Amino acid sequence: MRRNRPAARWCGLFLFLVLSLAGCSRRETRVEIADREQVLLKGNGTEPQELDPYLVTGVPEDQILLSLFEGLVTEDPVDLHPVPGVAKSWDVSSDGKIYTFHLRENAKWSNGDPVTARDFLESYKRMLTPSLAAEYSYMHFVVKNAEAYNQGKITDFSQVGYQVLDDQTLQITLENSTPYFLSLATHMSWYPVHLPTIRKYGDPYLRGNKWTRPGRFVGNGAFLLSKWRVNDVIVVKKSPSYWDRDRVRLNEIHFMPIESDDTEERAFRAGQLHVTQTLPLTKMDLYRKNYPNLLHIDPFLGSYFYDINVTKPPLNDKRVRRALALSIDRESIVNNVTRGGQLPAFYLTPPGTAGYTCRTLLHEDLAEAKRLLAEAGYPDGKGLPPIELLYNTLESHRIIAETIQQMWKKSLGIDVQLVNQEWKVYLDSQRTLNYQVSRASWIGDYNDPNTFLDMWTTGNGNNRTGWSNPEYDRLIAEAARITDLKQRLEVFQKAEALLLDEVPMIPIYFYTLTTAQRPELKGWYPTILDHHPYKYVYLEPNKN
């Protein structure tokens, strides 16, 4: 008997622990408590780099800043069309170049100061000041002389197209009539910031200013910053000074920077989140089968494509590039590989972007592909050296690359070697054109085809293919000048047709946004930029 005693003791201790936990029984989950208190618990991807709207570029930051600031115009919760924000109304001159914004008298900063036209002017001056090195300053380049000021070519800010007419009136003069200007102005780079606060904590025109800490932070949005624990949570509380506070129904939002999508999904299932940032591919079938009402697959303004380095043979030959593009079975990729409701992409700009859908299609056409390849001197792929396909190390990219590798081998007889690189190494290879074919993607900055098409102009930093076409450059420049909407979209049609004919990139699919959402989450509409103006969001638990 004595021999077994130590084991018995351990078992006893273990049982005691288990039972003492079991005694607690099933608790109220975090979302149940949060529902009662109107606290939104949101998975938010990664830890934000910063909360200064001029110094960030990422989606997680954007999602948080949307609650903390409000621009002149803001977004409709359903379709994101520009609606009055701090400006209650605006007039546009007949040539479309001068916008006069009339600001609300009751718009306030979170410290009680009124939001004035001067605040906007000073904010935009900060945004464009070269020493701040704001990455998104180009979002202001539609404004007269903004680019010149940002590049230090002029130093007198009064020459830049912002003008304060009085405390409540701000006039903005553009370089050209820009039909998408108001959409652009909802972007975070157009939020105002409170200069007196920033000055208190350092030079407002340099980085490294620490004004965005809780307790120091001043914003003008529906919520104000209350807690920031790195890699844990950012809490924003309903702002008592916001002009439209009566409409705001949430009391708090907790943004959780959960980097791993598996961890996030488990947190959602354990009742710790109302909405996730994404959903792992591996869980898609489970949700389709067991929780179809929680799974949301919504269109998203983004394209997945392959860049082609057009500077090196054999891919400097348009026929070879076209052959590659024509021999991809995109339907099969979205149905069998990505399986998240993505749309096959036969062109680059996601369909319906601001009323624009490209008419030129890059359909699968094996006969034509074979013919082109033979014409280029490589019948059935003979004589063609193996092509390297580069992607950044990620499971989903690898599977797609392998699928396409097989398609090209099977239908064209081309050998493809897969190369994967760590993220920053991959970015470096892309930038220096040290690749042949490379995975790439683009998420629209604003709802207009221009955000997908102007990047292919000569010398654009995002055109990492070496492709350059004067006619294409001319068309994009022409589109920027045209005021007539219909005419302008026609020019984009021509430009995109040219792009698809030259194929410096091969479109593959259009992104979708896959999330898990609790049924009590209301006022949360599927929008192509994944923006959900929080003042319209509320929680309505089912009472049964």
Add this chain to the structure above:
Amino acid sequence: MFRFIAKRFLEMIPVLFIIATITFFMVRLAPGGPFTTEKSIPPEIQKKLEAFYGLNRPLFQQYLDYMGNLLKGDLGPSFKYATWSVNELIWSAFPVSLELGCYGLAIALILGLGAGVVASLRQNSALDHISMSLAMVGICVPTFVLGPLLILMFGLGLGWVNASGWDSWRDRILPSLTLGFFYAAYIARLARGGMLEILNQEFIRTARAKGASRQRVILKHALKGGLLPVVSFLGPAVADIITGSFVVETIFQVPGLGRFFVTAAFNRDYTMVIGTVLFYAVLIILLNLVVDVVQVWLNPRLRFE
């Protein structure tokens, strides 16, 4: 003994200096930089950014600047998280990792020593085989399997604890267990081996022959020597465990230091990489020193030199 410790502290300085130097130049060798982004930054903005952080200056000059600040204890600003300095990030995350590490260590020691010692006393019994098989499983099952399994059972299945997070005491349970089990398995095997060796030695037999009670023989005589391998393992292991584990912190969404080790490298956050490496190095050196002192105390054959 005082001289021994003072000497080791002095030795620490050149070691840290060499580590800082090597790390400083090694992170620069990796392609891409802190400001390489997917969306291109206009070249003039890129230049301003680099100038602000001094990255446009000759590398050796940057090195001298960095070492100058390091002497003052300043690890510099984080390139990725612009509002925070590396010091702030480390000091906000380290307490979390330390807390989690202490729980994990406690679990590892209780389970590991318990199982190891008991197994050694009952060599080749069923108890020995069971605890050593469990230890083998503990070593073989990686934390990224054990963690989600525990969550599946106790978080999602039974609903006793949250699946992730770091708010209440309940949130501490699963990550501590996951972290602890892994080390417990090692400790159990080391403790068993060490004890077996000691138990066969003559002085134990002498103690027994002199009529010392079984408990006294084990606790007073055998344990001291038997735990030597565990102690030498614990030095680096404790440094490892209290600076956080990337896997455990990612699975359980714990805001600890472990994640910074990995993400800093991915982000090419140069200052953060050097900062975390140095911090880790200091801890390892200090804990190894503690181990050496403890070993001398445990093993009378050793002397401070």
